Amino acid sequence: MSFSQEIKSELCKLENKRPCCLRAECYGIWLFSKCFSLRETTYVTENGQAARRMLELAAAAAGVSGELTYGVSRRRNPAYRVSLPDEGARQALLSVFGHTGREVSLLINRAVLEHDCCQSAFLRGAFLACGTATDPNKEYHLEFAVPYQNLAASLLRLLEETGACYLTPALSRRKGSCIVYLKDSGQIENLLTYLGASAASMELMQVKMYKEAKNDINRRTNFETANMDKTYSASARQTAAIALISDTVGLDSLPNELKELAKLRLENSEMTLRQLGEALGISRSGVNHRIQKLLELGERLSREKEMDTLLKG
Ligand SMILES: [Zn+2]
Structure with a gap:
């Protein structure tokens, strides 16, 4: 299993104890999935747990049900496809989080993140939808590949404001996506712990200690x-x-x-x-x-x- 998949599996085992956090994670995972739109689109992921969680969250937080299909990608990797074929469901999901789908550009609606606890749940959702982290034995790198530029900028600001993590994320472009990324091992550790992936964070710390000793x-x-x-x-x-x-x-x-x-x-x-x-x-x-x-x-x-x-x- 890749380091990204390990992190995602760990995050998918977490339970949102408060309804506000459940809502926030649902918002994060859908907002960064390309499926947060009036048009019907499909979100594709290799991670089955993340795909199922996406649908569970939509059902629990917005009373909306979607579709999950399974296939194999051109590179022969598993491909789980999530979509909301029903137009009413797409509208309902948008409006639960204060969006109409007709906005000029998609930005994070901060009103959904009512409490401090919700920020971590929201970022967890965002990471599940569009995050990856490189194997720390090779390189320290964690990123969010965001489909829209303004949304990427508002994610960058939110990460910067995340208290106690001391994050200084950077922004770049790659193949039509905006990449919000971290390169500092300490900051990646902090963020993983903040999202709730403490085992992955510990693994990164151990790799770092081993490298330093070497x-x-x-x-x-x-x-x-x-x-x-x-x-x-x-x-x-x-x-x-x-x-x-x-x-x-x-x-x-x-x-x-x-x-x-x-x-x-x-x-x-x-x-x-x-x-x-x-x-x-x-x-x-x-x-x-x-x-x-x-x-x-x-x-x-x-x-x-x-x-x-x-x-x-
Ligand atoms: Zn909360």
Whole structure:
């Protein structure tokens, strides 16, 4: 089941305890379904529960009965079709919510959302009709695909005003629909909880925590790798200097303390200064001091070698 379908199934299990909220959810689901019109139209959804809920709400809140048919879409997905074939039923549904069907543009009639409790029920209806949410493992995205521009704008305002959710929805267009969407994971969580889909909200939160933990581990691993590179390149420089000493004046020409460190370094290119110190029984800074001497000697020999080449050439 997709994340959208999970959310919708969860929302369809909720019971509207107050008649005002039942009305508000009915208004939301029909208003955003394209079927809220004097003309006969059909609303198509993959979600059978949402389709049945739409008809139940119409019957309970407006005393109107519609039709449900089932088929398969061109993409071979289930397609539940909801319609109100009876003209009287379409008129009745519109007038219950204070509409005539002859308005120049369809807007949310705020009078239906009498109480604070009704706003959540209304938005739940809207989401059931035209909402989708992307799998949080892929992307944080929740949207309402609204058929009309002014209706989309009035949904956007309502979402912005939804107390305690702190939503900052954005608006865009796609294939003749206006998309009201959220991209922030925290805001999507808030909205899902507000609509009553707390299990889906929890799932999103867990995915987010898992992703953050994974990023944290990646960040730490990158940091360690960077440090390791530093150790290796320093070690490579030291090895090159020691090799030059060995090839020119010979390691035996070195004082004992430098000779033992030089040999140890040649044999253990991966050791850190601290580890070299531990092997020799001296401090890290002691090792560093001796390493610097080896590097200086290496550089001097290298300059002399260049000079030789120049003089000979
Ligand atoms: Zn209410």
